[in-house]
Amino acid sequence: MIALYNRKITAFFFEFKTNNIALYSQLIAGFALVNILIIFPDIFDLYSTYGYVNSAINNQFVNWFEPSLSSVLSWLESVGFYKNVALLVVIIGYVLSLFFILTRYQPFLFSVIAWIMHVMMVNSSYYFSYGADFFITFILFANILFNVDKVSLKTTTIQTIQSFTIRFIQIQLCMVYFFAGFGKIVGIDWINGDAIWYVLHAFAPEVVAQQWFDKISIPILFMGIAWVTLLTELCYPIFIFYSKTKKITLFSVIAMHLGIFIFLKLYTFAFIMILLNIIAFGHYLTYPAILRKKILFKKWSVMREKLISTP
């Protein structure tokens, strides 16, 4: 009985097929790169020692053992860098690390560097950091485990760690959605649908001003959206693993994040959550991938024949 139990645990955590690890690592690095480039116009306001919330105020929220930019920037300033140049040096270091992961040059080393630099940036911007920033920290942490193949380990150990990392992300997502759903269901606004109405007012006032709102039964519509959100989040840990519901759950959760992207305009948050779901459960989407490969292969075959037949 114990042997069977051990066998199941081993199979679940350590024998998961991991074909696309390098691609996932590149997607993570690419996403983090786009993110830092998007917020680049605001980096001095967010991360500088003299940003909107200066380091003296910010550091009240950072424990002494948690890495933050202020000590690195102070050191760089002490060796002669101007304050803004010192921050630029750190940001360029982060961008280069992500670029090297993207090009697969020393990905393990640069995954560690990118992760620690991102943690420092988040810790140096306590007030301005939100969900997306924390999920980027998490995915950069997981990215280190994805890149263990570049460390001198046995092939079986590498496969074991990479398989475990996919399960680790899956379990993390289950906890994320469960607590997100549980937090909502103990209140009132998500049960009667008011939450959707207020969220739209807060993030998309132009949507609630549209004329078509007059023509639909708003309370029922919003209650429906709220309940679908609640059920998707609360039941995610079970439905995402159950064979009959796993695909619909994955599609529902991706649709929910697309809604967040379009209506709430939380672009980075929506993207990182979709990326996490694809990395964790993207193997459910095998059919479209096969289809795409076949179409591409057909196109390539036709092109090749034309090229060969051209005198």
Add this chain to the structure above:
Amino acid sequence: MKTKVLLLIFLGIHIACVLFVNTYALQSLKPKNTIGVLNPVGAYCIEHINLQLSSEFIANFIDGYTNLTGTDRGYEFFSPNISRKDMNLVFISDTGEELQMMQSIEAEIKTFTAISYFNMKILDDTDWHTILRSICKRFFAKYPSVEEITVYADFATYPAIEEAKQCPPRDEERILISKVQYHDSTL
């Protein structure tokens, strides 16, 4: 085998830390602590959460680990309720220009997040003014010609869902918070 055992121990620690952080976050929703209202079943569940850590070492370990893995703030997004009231800070220069805090695509959500935290500080006069001075100091550095910034709080109350068909306007109010002069911000 050794790698597998180590990985499972790591997973156990990770799950324990994330469960602790999120359960603790839920505990803070107890009716006496929250501005929102819980439904009866929710209130019963939350009331029975009683999580305490006596060991400072374990608390520091959880803080440190969850900080490094980006799991330290919990996942109770938009929970348990969403306020009908909204507040935004507006910074007006002495030339009458409205000063924008940031410009990137992420500016809106980052400013929204920061203002949500500032709201929690509004009752603490010292903290609140320290933050305001820090923000204004940055503005003075970015706009050297500005010598005084007037800070307003724009309060908005959204119409209730039952009033939606009438499309009533938001109830909006602007309140003067503070006037910060260049020399104040450098204090």
